[in-house]
Structures are given as C-alpha cells and as structure tokens.
Amino acid sequence: MNAEQLQNTLRASQYAEQVLGKHSALLEQDYAIDQFLLPLTPLQIQNFVHDTLEQITDESTWMHALRVLRARLMFRWIWQDANRLTDVVTLTRELSDFADAAICAAKDFALAPLLAKHGEPIGYGGAVQDLIVVAMGKLGAQELNLSSDIDLIFAFDEQGETNGRKCIDVQQFCILWGQKLIYLLDHITADGFVFRVDMRLRPWGDGSALAISHVALEKYLSQHGREWERYAWIKARIVTGGKEGDELLEMTRPFVFRKYVDYTAFEAMREMKAMIEREVQRRNIEDDIKLGAGGIREVEFIVQVFQLIYGGSKLELQDRQCLVSLHHLGEVGLLEQNAVLELEDAYLFLRRIEHAIQALNDQQTQSLPVEPDLRNRMIETLGFDSWEQFLEVLNQKRAKVIYQFEHLIKEKEPDPLVESFTQLEKQLNEVLDEDAKNLVHEFWYGHALKKLPAKAVQRLKTFWPHLIEAILQSDKPQVALLRLMPLVESVLRRTVYLVMLIESKGALQRLVKMATVSPWICEELTHYPVLLDEFLSMDFELPKRQDLEDSLRQQLLRIEIDQVEDQMRVLRLFKKSNVLAVAASDVLAESPLMKVSDALTDIAEVSVNATLNLAYQIVAKKHGFPLDAEGQRCTLDHTAFTVIGYGKVGGIELGYGSDLDLVFIHYISEQGDTDGIKPISGFEFAMRVAQKFMSLMTTQTLDGRVYEIDTRLRPSGEAGLLVTSLKAFEQYQLKSAWVWEHQALVRARSIAGEVSLREKFEDLRCRILTQPRDEANVRAEVLKMRQKMKDHLGSSKEQQKDGIFHLKQDAGGIVDIEFMAQYAVLAWSGSNPDLAHYSDNVRILEDAAKTDRLSSADATALIQAYLRERAESHRLALANQSMQVSADDWYDTREAVCKLWQRLIDPTATFALDRNDCV
CATH class of the missing domain: 3.30.460.10 (Beta Polymerase, domain 2)
Structure with a gap:
C-alpha cells in the first residue's frame, strides 16, 4: 500500500481504521493488485459479488461473505475519496452498482427456501411471478452516498397462488421473499450490515403490505397518490423484475409527469419545504448540509420542480439523475447557464462534504461534526487549512443555492387583486352589455361550478381577479371576455392551467391580447388545453426549420416504432x-x-x-x-x-x-x-x-x-x-x-x-412544364377553368351588387393572380425555362419580369396586390371570418389585377367603375 495514501485514508475515516484492523490481510491482498483503484464497471462489481458468494448455501456464511466484501469495497471508496482518486459522479455510481448487485444476490438467495416450501408463485394468467424491486431515492438515481440507506418498494405483476405443498397467495409469497431480502442485507451481525433498507416510501407507508401488485399500485397512485410521492417517483428505477418491472414503471410515468405543464408543483414544493424547515428547527439541525438552507435537498428541489412542471412535454427532463436533469434545464432554456453552473458546483461540493462526514464513522448523517478532532479530520480530507476557511467557502456556495431556490419557489405575497375583487367586478360590469353580464352570472352560479372540488373553486376565485384586470386593460374587454370564457370553462377540472397563468408573469396579458385578435387561437386552446403549455414558454420568435426538425426527431426517437398512438399524439x-x-x-x-x-x-x-x-x-x-x-x-x-x-x-x-x-x-x-x-x-x-x-x-x-x-x-x-x-x-x-x-x-x-x-x-416537372405550347390554347384553357371556379366559388351577382368582394375567388382576387402566374409558366417557359424553376407565385412573377415577359411595373403591381390580399386572408383566418370583404376597400387593388388579366388572359374583360367588378 502507498503509505501516504494510507495515512490520508485512516485520517479521513475512523471506520477505515476499524476495517483495516479487522481485514488487514485481505486489504493487503487487494492493494497488491494495480487494478484495484481503477474505476469499476457494473459488470466488474457484479462479478465481485458473484465470485464472493458463489457456491455458498449456508445463510450465515453468505451474510458474512457479503459483509466482508462490503467492508473491502468501502475501504477502497474511502481511500479513493480521501486521496482524490475519484469524483463524486463515479463514486456514487459505483456505490449504486454495488447496491444493485447486492439486492439481486439477496433476492436470488432468498428464493430457494421459499420455492422448496411453497412452490412457484403463479399468476392468474399462468405466468410465474417475479419480485419486482423498485429502487427509490438516491439508489434509484444511482447517486448513492458512502453510508446511505437504500429506499425500496416491492411489487409483483399479478395475484395468484403458489403451486407447492403449502400453497399461499402470490402477495404473501412476495412479502416473505421481500422480508428475507431485507434481512440478508439489513441485519446487523458481528460483521456489520450491507445496506440499511427503508421501505417507508411504499403505498400507505409503514403498516401496509410489504409487496403490492401492479393493479393495486396503479389504483393507489391514481386515487390516493400525494404530491410528495410524485417527487419520490421521479427517481424510481427497476433493479429486478424484467419486462413486468419495466411495464410497472411505465405505468407510474403519467402520475409523475403530467400530460400538461403542471405549475401546482410550486405549491407542493413550498409545502414540502415548509415541512422540512419545521423539522430542521425541531431537531436543531441547521448545519445539516442536506436538509439545511442551501443544502443538497434544495438543489434537488430546484431540479425536481422543473421536472414535474415540464417533464410531461419535455421528455429529456425525465432523467433520474440530478446533474443530468440540471444540464437539460440549461439546454432547454428553463435555467440560465450561469445558474446551472453555480448549482452544479454547489451540489458537487456538498456531496463531497457528505462523503467526508459519512466516511468518519460509516454513519448515515449529513450534519457537520462538532468534535474538534472530527472537524480537523474532515477539513484535511477536503483540503482546507482551517474550519473557518471551510465554512466561508461552504456558506458562499450555500448562499448561491438559497438565492436560486428562493428566486424560484419563494412564497407568494398576499394577492392584492383578490382583496379588490368587488371593485374589479364593478369596473367590468360597466363595459359589458346585458348578454355578457348574464353569461358571467350563469358561469358563477351554474351547475359546473357546484360539481367542482373545493380546491378547484378556490383556484378559480384566485385566478378570476387576474383575468378581469387583464381584460380591463385590453382595447376590447367584452370581446376578450366572451372569447376566453369557453377556455376557462374547459380547464375547470384541470385548474393547474389557472395556476400557470397566475404564476407566469405576462402570459395572461398575452393571452388576452391574442383573444382580442383571434377567436381561432382561443378555440384551438379551448379544444386542446395542452397547447397552453407551449404558449407559456413561447419567445414569440418564428420557429426555425432546423429547430423544428431537431425537436420532432428527438420526441419521436423516444417512442418505440409500434407505439402508434404515442406517435400520433406527438x-x-x-x-x-x-x-x-x-x-x-x-x-x-x-x-x-x-x-x-x-x-x-x-x-x-x-x-x-x-x-x-x-x-x-x-x-x-x-x-x-x-x-x-x-x-x-x-x-x-x-x-x-x-x-x-x-x-x-x-x-x-x-x-x-x-x-x-x-x-x-x-x-x-x-x-x-x-x-x-x-x-x-x-x-x-x-x-x-x-x-x-x-x-x-x-x-x-x-x-x-x-x-x-x-x-x-x-x-x-x-x-x-x-x-x-x-x-x-x-x-x-x-x-x-x-x-x-x-x-x-x-x-x-x-x-x-x-x-x-x-x-x-x-x-x-421542369421537363413537363417547359414543353412548347400554343399560347392561344393555354389562354383558352386557363380562362375556361377560371370561369368555372368563379361560377362555383365566387360571390353571387346579388352579393356583388351589394358591394361584396370574395378576396380569393372573385375577379381581381388571389386566384386571378395565381392563374396569371401559372399561365406565364405554361405559355412562356418553353422558350424561357427559368420560369419553371420556382413553385411560388412571387418568384414566378419576378422571373417573368427578368425574362421581359412582364414589365417590371406589371410584375410589381401583381406581387403587391397578391401580398396585400394574402395578408388580409391571413388576418381573416385568424379572426375566423369569411373571405368576403367590402368591395369599396379593394377597388384600386382589383383594378390593377383586372387590367393585367384583360391584357394577358381575356381581352373581352372590362373593369366597370360603377359596379366595382371585373366582367
């Protein structure tokens, strides 16, 4: 062994001293191998466990062997950490891999006596049932620390019975299986333990059945799952259980990651934070670098609140690991890059302190030591000259976490708008007509609200003053209200959207403005409220082609090729x-x-x-x-x-x-x-x-x-x-x-x-379009087709007499310009092939001018008319209005189009000033 490194290790850990005293021969053997301090792959760790336990059938011998292996590996990890031969991510991953291997080994060893006594557990569908082990918390995220509990949940696919001499039901079999697994790992012997096992995260917690079926878990989460459990299940990972385990975990995803952006996560986070703060004060553990202010838990909270809000729509945020998801938050623009770097730096520093604390005595604690000797050991390991210097750096990093946390999840001040609710309603009534007032009255006193849960009604009452204020600031308050009411009604049972609009500054004002301009947008949001998710995060720049391609490709890559419904939804x-x-x-x-x-x-x-x-x-x-x-x-x-x-x-x-x-x-x-x-x-x-x-x-x-x-x-x-x-x-x-x-x-x-x-x-296409054609024949065919369209789709003679102009189909409208562009290609591209190059009307008309088939003035006049008419058609589409407009407003534009139509296509057509029509 390297003497200096050994000294550093023993100085860093009293537990390491104990291990060395008890297993010196084994450790000397380990450290004689050059490869021992290199990073371990999951397969290498599995092989360590397998080789250690192979052919052991006696329970006490098995437990002794695994505990000795744990001590050897812990000595190795403490050695690496104390001498800075590893990093936090590598260390926590190796610890987690060892936990996985130990769980699998314990599960296998526990099965044999149960099979001998009860036979195989057979589900009602005929399949042999497996014990599904779900890792939660740090083990689920593969972020286990040096002396961490492992949080587990046991499940199985379906109920049934065993087929042995002493028949029991599948659930009882899995409970016995799980109990033995826990005993093999958690029981303290003369050699210590392997892992402390915590089962309190299972449905209903302590006192409930130790193993639960897939159906029962699904029912629990859908009917009784609480907000804190959504946070817990973010990190859930299947350790054993095969295909059935994967299916069970997939079932939990909609519970954790809502289909819609979920701003209620803020409310749940504040409640959880308040609960933790009360516990910290009660236990006087302000120096706890996990639970205290600016600690590890706050970094995780920041990441998890974004995961719960956006994870249903931004699948990259569903990663279990804190640092991975933190980087994703920066990539998708939910956190500033500087904030990401500060939080990552603080998190890694705090996790290293956590390891230094736990290495001292192999204890599950995150509290800073108070004994001078332990403090000195810890700061030497961390590379500080004094306790004061260490605290200064620690407090700087915690302060940055506190700032980011409070900026994100700070408690709301009392809402002044709620206090002025009556005054706002009075102002609203002053700008509404009687029909609109009746609509609001029916909304508040109708059957829909009476059936709502009390919490939903309270959210609506909190949201309503904000809506009224935004509507009163618009230039068309009644229009905005009437268009937004159906949207509000459509989300009454998903009031998370109301929370979103309150939490997202400026979003409600933008929504009101869009409502005054476009009922079409309101209808889209009403029919598909999930679109509100995107609306709230828009930067109002037009999407770029590359970004569109990347976004859709990434979304579809996460879906199996046979999951057609998911593909269609995306x-x-x-x-x-x-x-x-x-x-x-x-x-x-x-x-x-x-x-x-x-x-x-x-x-x-x-x-x-x-x-x-x-x-x-x-x-x-x-x-x-x-x-x-x-x-x-x-x-x-x-x-x-x-x-x-x-x-x-x-x-x-x-x-x-x-x-x-x-x-x-x-x-x-x-x-x-x-x-x-x-x-x-x-x-x-x-x-x-x-x-x-x-x-x-x-x-x-x-x-x-x-x-x-x-x-x-x-x-x-x-x-x-x-x-x-x-x-x-x-x-x-x-x-x-x-x-x-x-x-x-x-x-x-x-x-x-x-x-x-x-x-x-x-x-x-170019070869077909550039064929030589008789211009007269092309002109006649184009004119014949155009007349058919006017007859079937244009305004009637009565409508024309009433001053109606169909922007697209009537003479002088969009179709006339399109037909002239098409005529130009068919009639002239035989001798001017460049005319057939583009498919859009503007560039066709520009090319007609370049080839001198149209004068520059004529081409410009057609292009300007075309763009003006198309712009109006866009506006009308957003406003859900028909293409029929007042002819008087379009006289000059139509005159320019009709005169060119007369010259190019139909010499018999005239533009009658008295009728505002091309005939």
Missing part, C-alpha cells in the same frame, strides 16, 4: 403547438407575411417528412424492404419514395387553416417482393406506406388531426391509385393530363422522401 401536438407559436408571433410580434407562410410551410414539411419515415419503418418492420426500379435493395436511407406537395404547401404559401394537397410517388419495383418474414409485392408495399402515412396524419384522435389531406390531384384523381410510380406519373403527365393538371404542377414540388428521387421528380 405529431399532432408538434403541429398544433408550433402553428400556435407562429400565430403568436404573427399577432404579438407582427411578423412579416412571407416569413409567417414560410414558417407554416416548414412545420408542414417537417411533419410530412417525419410521418413518411414512420410509415415506411412500420411497413418495413412487418414486411421487410422492397427493391427499387433498378433492382437495388431499398432501406431507410434509400426509400425510393417521395411526397409531392401541391397548392399552398407546394407554393410555400400555407395559411393557418390550410389542408395539404399531396401526391405520393415511388421508384420501387412493383413486381418484386419484399425481403421480410411476411413478404408482399413492391406495389403493395408502396400502397401500404401511403395508407399508413394517411392514417398517421388524418386519424381523428383526442388531439385532433395533424392535417387534413387532399390527394385528388394524383393522376386520374379519385379514380386513380393512391400512390404512383415515377414512370407512370411521367406517362400520365405527358400523354393524358389536362391543361389544368399542368397548371397544378406549376405549384408542385417534392417536400419529403429520398433526395435522389426528389431530384428526379423536379427534373421531370
């Missing part, structure tokens, strides 16, 4: 939350129209790409991969499949309520079979991918649909196949397509799928 909430973010940026930050459309189109494209990947994987998992048209095996990287976007998504001009016009094209060998266990033809494979895509996108769930999808623009329309080969698409477009189908192709582009196939499609 896709729906991704789309809805990000569209809401765009709308918020549109309304509150007044983002430019083109950027709004770009963002909405990006959301759609990212959704389509992800859904196509999922659909392809699901079908391939079942049937294997097909061959492509050239005989090469398709893979996830070579799918030979693409999705073509037409219309608004193709033209990068999506609005808030837009559906998606899509066509599916493949490059798969239709006759060849897939290479899976259940082979199907390549044609059927492509069809199933398209069908699965449609199902993932359009199935109506509680979270709605991702998008409405229209596939009627595929070859032969509704009579045609859902998915088409590239060759068949080419043949159709060249030989059978109508002119209007080539018009549609102008606004088409590949938006998802394999890159090489997307490039093939784009080449084909």
Whole structure:
C-alpha cells in the first residue's frame, strides 16, 4: 500500500481504521493488485459479488461473505475519496452498482427456501411471478452516498397462488421473499450490515403490505397518490423484475409527469419545504448540509420542480439523475447557464462534504461534526487549512443555492387583486352589455361550478381577479371576455392551467391580447388545453426549420416504432403547438407575411417528412424492404419514395387553416417482393406506406388531426391509385393530363422522401412544364377553368351588387393572380425555362419580369396586390371570418389585377367603375 495514501485514508475515516484492523490481510491482498483503484464497471462489481458468494448455501456464511466484501469495497471508496482518486459522479455510481448487485444476490438467495416450501408463485394468467424491486431515492438515481440507506418498494405483476405443498397467495409469497431480502442485507451481525433498507416510501407507508401488485399500485397512485410521492417517483428505477418491472414503471410515468405543464408543483414544493424547515428547527439541525438552507435537498428541489412542471412535454427532463436533469434545464432554456453552473458546483461540493462526514464513522448523517478532532479530520480530507476557511467557502456556495431556490419557489405575497375583487367586478360590469353580464352570472352560479372540488373553486376565485384586470386593460374587454370564457370553462377540472397563468408573469396579458385578435387561437386552446403549455414558454420568435426538425426527431426517437398512438399524439401536438407559436408571433410580434407562410410551410414539411419515415419503418418492420426500379435493395436511407406537395404547401404559401394537397410517388419495383418474414409485392408495399402515412396524419384522435389531406390531384384523381410510380406519373403527365393538371404542377414540388428521387421528380416537372405550347390554347384553357371556379366559388351577382368582394375567388382576387402566374409558366417557359424553376407565385412573377415577359411595373403591381390580399386572408383566418370583404376597400387593388388579366388572359374583360367588378 502507498503509505501516504494510507495515512490520508485512516485520517479521513475512523471506520477505515476499524476495517483495516479487522481485514488487514485481505486489504493487503487487494492493494497488491494495480487494478484495484481503477474505476469499476457494473459488470466488474457484479462479478465481485458473484465470485464472493458463489457456491455458498449456508445463510450465515453468505451474510458474512457479503459483509466482508462490503467492508473491502468501502475501504477502497474511502481511500479513493480521501486521496482524490475519484469524483463524486463515479463514486456514487459505483456505490449504486454495488447496491444493485447486492439486492439481486439477496433476492436470488432468498428464493430457494421459499420455492422448496411453497412452490412457484403463479399468476392468474399462468405466468410465474417475479419480485419486482423498485429502487427509490438516491439508489434509484444511482447517486448513492458512502453510508446511505437504500429506499425500496416491492411489487409483483399479478395475484395468484403458489403451486407447492403449502400453497399461499402470490402477495404473501412476495412479502416473505421481500422480508428475507431485507434481512440478508439489513441485519446487523458481528460483521456489520450491507445496506440499511427503508421501505417507508411504499403505498400507505409503514403498516401496509410489504409487496403490492401492479393493479393495486396503479389504483393507489391514481386515487390516493400525494404530491410528495410524485417527487419520490421521479427517481424510481427497476433493479429486478424484467419486462413486468419495466411495464410497472411505465405505468407510474403519467402520475409523475403530467400530460400538461403542471405549475401546482410550486405549491407542493413550498409545502414540502415548509415541512422540512419545521423539522430542521425541531431537531436543531441547521448545519445539516442536506436538509439545511442551501443544502443538497434544495438543489434537488430546484431540479425536481422543473421536472414535474415540464417533464410531461419535455421528455429529456425525465432523467433520474440530478446533474443530468440540471444540464437539460440549461439546454432547454428553463435555467440560465450561469445558474446551472453555480448549482452544479454547489451540489458537487456538498456531496463531497457528505462523503467526508459519512466516511468518519460509516454513519448515515449529513450534519457537520462538532468534535474538534472530527472537524480537523474532515477539513484535511477536503483540503482546507482551517474550519473557518471551510465554512466561508461552504456558506458562499450555500448562499448561491438559497438565492436560486428562493428566486424560484419563494412564497407568494398576499394577492392584492383578490382583496379588490368587488371593485374589479364593478369596473367590468360597466363595459359589458346585458348578454355578457348574464353569461358571467350563469358561469358563477351554474351547475359546473357546484360539481367542482373545493380546491378547484378556490383556484378559480384566485385566478378570476387576474383575468378581469387583464381584460380591463385590453382595447376590447367584452370581446376578450366572451372569447376566453369557453377556455376557462374547459380547464375547470384541470385548474393547474389557472395556476400557470397566475404564476407566469405576462402570459395572461398575452393571452388576452391574442383573444382580442383571434377567436381561432382561443378555440384551438379551448379544444386542446395542452397547447397552453407551449404558449407559456413561447419567445414569440418564428420557429426555425432546423429547430423544428431537431425537436420532432428527438420526441419521436423516444417512442418505440409500434407505439402508434404515442406517435400520433406527438405529431399532432408538434403541429398544433408550433402553428400556435407562429400565430403568436404573427399577432404579438407582427411578423412579416412571407416569413409567417414560410414558417407554416416548414412545420408542414417537417411533419410530412417525419410521418413518411414512420410509415415506411412500420411497413418495413412487418414486411421487410422492397427493391427499387433498378433492382437495388431499398432501406431507410434509400426509400425510393417521395411526397409531392401541391397548392399552398407546394407554393410555400400555407395559411393557418390550410389542408395539404399531396401526391405520393415511388421508384420501387412493383413486381418484386419484399425481403421480410411476411413478404408482399413492391406495389403493395408502396400502397401500404401511403395508407399508413394517411392514417398517421388524418386519424381523428383526442388531439385532433395533424392535417387534413387532399390527394385528388394524383393522376386520374379519385379514380386513380393512391400512390404512383415515377414512370407512370411521367406517362400520365405527358400523354393524358389536362391543361389544368399542368397548371397544378406549376405549384408542385417534392417536400419529403429520398433526395435522389426528389431530384428526379423536379427534373421531370421542369421537363413537363417547359414543353412548347400554343399560347392561344393555354389562354383558352386557363380562362375556361377560371370561369368555372368563379361560377362555383365566387360571390353571387346579388352579393356583388351589394358591394361584396370574395378576396380569393372573385375577379381581381388571389386566384386571378395565381392563374396569371401559372399561365406565364405554361405559355412562356418553353422558350424561357427559368420560369419553371420556382413553385411560388412571387418568384414566378419576378422571373417573368427578368425574362421581359412582364414589365417590371406589371410584375410589381401583381406581387403587391397578391401580398396585400394574402395578408388580409391571413388576418381573416385568424379572426375566423369569411373571405368576403367590402368591395369599396379593394377597388384600386382589383383594378390593377383586372387590367393585367384583360391584357394577358381575356381581352373581352372590362373593369366597370360603377359596379366595382371585373366582367
């Protein structure tokens, strides 16, 4: 042994002195091996335990051997810690790995006599039942300290009976099994103990059954689970129990991590903190570096409160380990990076002090020693020259934790708005008409509130003055109130949202402003309150394409490929939350129209790409991969499949309520079979991918649909196949397509799928569009199609006489401009191929000017008219209003469009000043 290191070890720990005196021969043998002080892997620790206990059948010999091994390993860990040969994370992980191995060994050893006496425990479903051991607390998080209790919960999958000579039920069998496991580890012998076992975290605590079934645990958590138990179950981890254990733990996740952002965690945290403070005062343990102010528990509280608030929607926050989740909080922007670094530094320092305290006498304590000799031992181990110097550093680090904790979870001052409730109601009544007053009265005295729990009613009463104050500050108080009332009613039984709006400064004011502008936003939030989670954390910048891709990919990576319901939920909430973010940026930050459309189109494209990947994987998992048209095996990287976007998504001009016009094209060998266990033809494979895509996108769930999808623009329309080969698409477009189908192709582009196939499609599209065409014929076909649309979708003659203008379908509207852009491509791209390059109207019109087919003034006039009309259509969509507007307000814009229409398409059309219409 290294003499200096040995001296440091013995100075750091009286317990180490005892171990050395009792097991000097073994320790000298251990320390003669160079590898002994290197980090240990979980497998190495398992092998230590296995090799130590192998072939031991006598209980007392088994217990002696494991306790001696524990003493040897503890000496090693104290040696490493005292000589700074390890770090906190490595040390706590190794301690936890040893606990896991000891638990597994004890569980196995305890089973044999029970089987001999009672037989195997058989569930009612016929399966042999296993004892599920759930590690809680520091062991669950794999953060065990040098002299820590291990918090366990015992469970089993289902009830039943044993099949031996002395039959007992499965629960009793598992209780006996658990009792023996505890005895093997916890019982103090001449050699000490292995681990103190604490079972008080089980449902109902002390006095309740030691083992509980999956069903009983699920019922307990759903009906009786308390807030502090949510904190406890954050760190839960299955030590033994196999697939049934994993399923049991998965069942607890919704109890811990609520589907919606949960600001009630603040309230529970304050109650728990107050309880701990009372206990600290009662026991006079202010110097406890775990429970005292600025201690380990406060760092954990800060992390856990964010985990409980956001963990249901931000899955990366569900990690059990404190430091890992702390870093995630910084990455997702919930904590400032400086705060993350300060808390990490304090946590590691406090954990090292904890180890130094516990190394002294192998005692489960976090209180600073009072005896001078123990103090001196501890500060030498920690590298300080004096107790005063140590306290100065400790207090500095604790102060930083206290600041962050109080800043986050400080007690609320008495709410002055609640005190002035009557005055606020009086002011509100002064701006409401009788119908609105009656609506408020019915809300407060109706049946819905009478059925609410008292706590929910109290939260509503706390929230109401805040709502009134925000509404009174708006420029349309009655409008805001009437639009927000359905939202308030929709969350009455999930009043966590009311807490959220009170806790989140500024969120309520933003919500009121958005309500005055957009009933559509209010309706979305009312139907899908989960979107409030995202609303509260928005920065009101338009989402970036890369961020969208990264976010959705990370969310879907955490879901197994066969968990279709979870996939659909993620896709729906991704789309809805990000569209809401765009709308918020549109309304509150007044983002430019083109950027709004770009963002909405990006959301759609990212959704389509992800859904196509999922659909392809699901079908391939079942049937294997097909061959492509050239005989090469398709893979996830070579799918030979693409999705073509037409219309608004193709033209990068999506609005808030837009559906998606899509066509599916493949490059798969239709006759060849897939290479899976259940082979199907390549044609059927492509069809199933398209069908699965449609199902993932359009199935109506509680979270709605991702998008409405229209596939009627595929070859032969509704009579045609859902998915088409590239060759068949080419043949159709060249030989059978109508002119209007080539018009549609102008606004088409590949938006998802394999890159090489997307490039093939784009080449084909340009080749089709740049065919030489007779201008007169194109003009006649475009005019005929436009007239059909006016007749079926435009304003009636009576409406036109009444001064109504349909912004999209009437003459001089959006469709006229779109048709002129399409005409430009079909009529002129034969001699000017650059006109077929883009699919969006603005750039097509710009290119028409560059090629001198349109004058710069004409192109500018059309673009300005188009952007103005589209901007108004956006505003109307947000306001849930129709596209019919006052013709008088649009006269100049329509005149410019109609005059160009007359010149390009229909020389017989005139713009009649007296009727405000193009005829």
